[in-house]
Amino acid sequence: MQILLARWEFAVVTVFHFFFVPLTIGLGFLVALMQTLAYRKQDAGWERLTRFYGRLFLINIAVGVVTGITLEFQFGLNWSAYSIFVGNIFGAPLAIEALLAFFMESTFIGLWIFGRSKLSPRLHLATIWLVSLGTMLSALFILAANAWMQHPVGYKVAGGQAVLTDFWAVLANPLLWGSFAHTIFAALATAGLLVLGTSAWRAHQAGASAEDRGAFWRSSRLAAAFSLVSTLLVAVSGDLQARLMDVYQPMKMAAAEALYRTAKGASFSLLTIGDLSQKPIFQVRVPHLLSLLADLSWSGTVQGIDNLQAADVARYGKGSYVPVVPLTYWSFRVMVGAGILMLVVAAWGTWAARRQGQGRLGGASQRWFARAALWAMALPLVANTFGWIFTEAGRQPWAVWGLMLTAKGPSSLTLADVALTLAGFVAVYTALGVVDAWLMVRYARQPLSGDGQQEAGEVAGLVY
Amino acid sequence: MPTFANLGTTWFALIGLLWAGYLFLEGFDFGVSVMRPLVSRDETDTRLCLNVIGPVWDGNEVWVLTAGGATFAAFPLWYARLFNGFYLALFLALVFLIARGVSFEFRGKVAAPAWRRTWDGANFLGSLVAAVVWGVAFTDLAHGLPLGPGGRYQGGLPGLLHPVAVLGGVATLALVSLHGLVFLSLKTTGDLAERARRLSLPVGVAAAALLAGVVAWVATAGRPAVGGQLPGAVPLGLGAAGVAAVATAAVLARSGRDKAAFGATGLAVLAAMGAVWSRMFPAVFPASNRATNGLTIAAAASQHNTLVVMTVVAACFVPFVLAYQGWTYWVFRQRLSRPPAAAPGPSTGARP
Numbered sequence: 001m002q003i004l005l006a007r008w009e010f011a012v013v014t015v016f017h018f019f020f021v022p023l024t025i026g027l028g029f030l031v032a033l034m035q036t037l038a039y040r041k042q043d044a045g046w047e048r049l050t051r052f053y054g055r056l057f058l059i060n061i062a063v064g065v066v067t068g069i070t071l072e073f074q075f076g077l078n079w080s081a082y083s084i085f086v087g088n089i090f091g092a093p094l095a096i097e098a099l100l101a102f103f104m105e106s107t108f109i110g111l112w113i114f115g116r117s118k119l120s121p122r123l124h125l126a127t128i129w130l131v132s133l134g135t136m137l138s139a140l141f142i143l144a145a146n147a148w149m150q151h152p153v154g155y156k157v158a159g160g161q162a163v164l165t166d167f168w169a170v171l172a173n174p175l176l177w178g179s180f181a182h183t184i185f186a187a188l189a190t191a192g193l194l195v196l197g198t199s200a201w202r203a204h205q206a207g208a209s210a211e212d213r214g215a216f217w218r219s220s221r222l223a224a225a226f227s228l229v230s231t232l233l234v235a236v237s238g239d240l241q242a243r244l245m246d247v248y249q250p251m252k253m254a255a256a257e258a259l260y261r262t263a264k265g266a267s268f269s270l271l272t273i274g275d276l277s278q279k280p281i282f283q284v285r286v287p288h289l290l291s292l293l294a295d296l297s298w299s300g301t302v303q304g305i306d307n308l309q310a311a312d313v314a315r316y317g318k319g320s321y322v323p324v325v326p327l328t329y330w331s332f333r334v335m336v337g338a339g340i341l342m343l344v345v346a347a348w349g350t351w352a353a354r355r356q357g358q359g360r361l362g363g364a365s366q367r368w369f370a371r372a373a374l375w376a377m378a379l380p381l382v383a384n385t386f387g388w389i390f391t392e393a394g395r396q397p398w399a400v401w402g403l404m405l406t407a408k409g410p411s412s413l414t415l416a417d418v419a420l421t422l423a424g425f426v427a428v429y430t431a432l433g434v435v436d437a438w439l440m441v442r443y444a445r446q447p448l449s450g451d452g453q454q455e456a457g458e459v460a461g462l463v464y
Numbered sequence: 465m466p467t468f469a470n471l472g473t474t475w476f477a478l479i480g481l482l483w484a485g486y487l488f489l490e491g492f493d494f495g496v497s498v499m500r501p502l503v504s505r506d507e508t509d510t511r512l513c514l515n516v517i518g519p520v521w522d523g524n525e526v527w528v529l530t531a532g533g534a535t536f537a538a539f540p541l542w543y544a545r546l547f548n549g550f551y552l553a554l555f556l557a558l559v560f561l562i563a564r565g566v567s568f569e570f571r572g573k574v575a576a577p578a579w580r581r582t583w584d585g586a587n588f589l590g591s592l593v594a595a596v597v598w599g600v601a602f603t604d605l606a607h608g609l610p611l612g613p614g615g616r617y618q619g620g621l622p623g624l625l626h627p628v629a630v631l632g633g634v635a636t637l638a639l640v641s642l643h644g645l646v647f648l649s650l651k652t653t654g655d656l657a658e659r660a661r662r663l664s665l666p667v668g669v670a671a672a673a674l675l676a677g678v679v680a681w682v683a684t685a686g687r688p689a690v691g692g693q694l695p696g697a698v699p700l701g702l703g704a705a706g707v708a709a710v711a712t713a714a715v716l717a718r719s720g721r722d723k724a725a726f727g728a729t730g731l732a733v734l735a736a737m738g739a740v741w742s743r744m745f746p747a748v749f750p751a752s753n754r755a756t757n758g759l760t761i762a763a764a765a766s767q768h769n770t771l772v773v774m775t776v777v778a779a780c781f782v783p784f785v786l787a788y789q790g791w792t793y794w795v796f797r798q799r800l801s802r803p804p805a806a807a808p809g810p811s812t813g814a815r816p
């Protein structure tokens with residue numbers, strides 16, 4: 001029971017944190033891009049867009065930063081046995097992340113917010129790019145730690161601890177580079193669709209000034225192309241990850257598909273109604289697709305859960321080595337489904353922006369697109385969340401693949417302790433989520449022309 | 465392996481420096497937030513207080529994340545036992561740090577007075593509770609806790625609230641409050657700065673007295689001896705130096721010597737952390753019941769390879785971090801003044 005609550009706590013604090021992380025990484029990059037356009041072209045429209053999206057970026061980064069503190073402590077709080085076992089290797093990327101990435105992000109974000117009147121425009125532009133670099137470095141190091149849990153390398157086990165033998169191997173982990181690419185592109189797509197949705201909606205709104213409309217069409221165009229490219233790259237990097245998964249985590253692959261029996265030329269199931277393991281009531285399958293995804297061959301073999309489980313028992317001893325299959329199966333499908341819809345919306349946006357540029361976008365087309373783009377802002381959040389649920393749930397029952405079971409990882413605590421902190425985090429995070437969403441909507445509605453850092457009570461020279 | 469022992473000790477010292485840096489930097493952030501209700505007369509004052517620490521608080525807070533990460537990497541067993549043992553205390557610190565962290569960004573976003581009061585409250589309470597929790601935790605470490613074999617602490621939150629630890633928590637709050645007042649005097653002008661200077665004397669006297677009490681109490685508390693321990697005079701001397709620095713700072717601040725006063729409170733923070741660290745050495749988690757139950761540096765440290773990687777990375781990148789963080793303070797070196805439009809009549813007692 002304690003371990004169940006501890007797992008829920010980890011899931012809650014990680015998933016919540018990860019609503020904000022991709023937005024921060026992606027929006028940081030997009031805002032830096034907008035500010036570069038404003039600087040290069042000396043353009044007031046881009047300047048206002050930079051400030052507008054900069055405010056949304058800052059509201060998000062605030063929540064992203066504070067919920068990140070929790071994660072630095074979470075391993076020791078709830079998973080101290082795990083921490084002792086992996087600390088020699090897992091701790092290093094965490095410490096390096098703080099030193100290389102967090103300092104950079106946090107210091108330069110302060111300079112960016114407060115330095116507008118103190119720094120030259122060039123230097124001020126450099127600060128936002130450094131923030132963006134910091135967010136990406138942060139992703140790199142935390143994913144290095146995660147990749148080691150998925151596929152441990154560069155270690156030996158001595159005295160009940162995994163100890164480091166080769167740090168370069170930890171950084172060269174193929175799973176790290178697969179998931180780094182996938183995560184960064186997903187983050188860029190997340191921000192792209194946020195900017196696209198907001199801009200399309202604002203450009204379409206009745207009552208907006210012609211100047212605002214024009215500016216929002218420019219950001220729509222940028223965001224549509226940006227989303228289209230990043231979503232395509234998400235798909236390419238995801239495909240690369242599937243092949244890595246087939247090699248390094250075949251059980252996760254089989255669980256993603258609910259493939260119980262090893263198959264040649266395996267088909268890919270689009271959806272299933274009924275029991276995944278027994279006789280489904282209804283299923284839609286695409287012949288040969290799974291084999292193609294897994295090893296790029298028409299009739300390649302994809303191993304089934306039953307075989308893999310038997311092999312794992314022979315290797316690791318009695319027990320079940322199968323993740324919760326309905327969770328992996330459905331989270332994988334939700335992720336991919338949301339991703340495909342993202343691609344559709346991004347392509348639609350690229351088309352709409354092009355037509356608008358030629359003055360050939362009809363009122364009805366614009367209305368439909370604005371509506372769709374507004375709702376599509378939720379798609380990346382869904383895809384990101386279920387993507388992580390899939391990758392982490394698919395790693396179970398292992399905390400470190402093949403080395404340490406999750407069940408061996410918890411701290412020594414009472415049930416009441418864990419229940420209390422879980423309830424506390426749920427309460428605090430719910431409140432934070434509500435306030436953040438409310439502020440985002442409020443600030444997404446602000447007129448673009450006002451330069452307002454604050455809404456009212458403005459005091460010259462003060463930012464906060 | 466001699467190198468191994470040396471690297472372990474080096475990292476023990478470095479983690480101490482990270483914590484000291486954290487309490488030095490975020491200490492004045494906490495202090496400004498905690499003292500704000502006492503020195504602020506209106507909305508403009510409140511905003512001046514927030515804007516004094518606004519550009520830097522986030523970067524200052526990263527010191528604690530780095531300390532946590534470095535402890536995880538260099539001393540996994542310490543990280544695990546400490547965080548597992550101090551579970552609810554750390555949870556409390558986290559929740560209040562979260563509320564405080566978002567308050568900076570959220571407060572100004574809506575003009576309604578109730579909204580601003582809410583986030584001002586979060587900013588104040590978050591800073592206060594976090595400062596007290598760190599003070600309690602470090603006093604417990606200096607004083608020693610009853611530990612089970614292998615450094616397991618199982619006394620829960622009540623066990624951490626030993627009277628000396630509570631005193632340590634309050635003393636820490638007083639110390640950072642003084643540190644914050646001195647920082648405010650240094651970074652603002654006019655009445656606000658003057659009020660901060662005036663308040664420094666009573667707050668400083670209280671901080672000196674409380675800190676002296678903690679130092680005396682911890683020094684007289686018995687603890688089973690550990691091999692290689694530093695003589696008791698070292699932590700006692702550092703603690704006494706801290707008390708002296710606090711008293712000096714209070715006087716300097718009152719007489720308007722802002723820079724010197726800030727130097728003195730800064731030294732006080734460093735001396736206090738030095739006292740804690742030198743008293744723990746060579747343990748990282750000392751036991752008050754049986755010396756062998758405590759965790760030593762050697763027992764808790766990571767293997768050689770990890771420490772080498774960490775040392776190389778730190779040697780390469782810490783100078784850059786210090787340089788750009790230091791540069792931030794240079795960029796924002798000017799004192800913040802009350803904007804003329806917001807001045808409530810002729811300002812009195814303004815200092816150059």
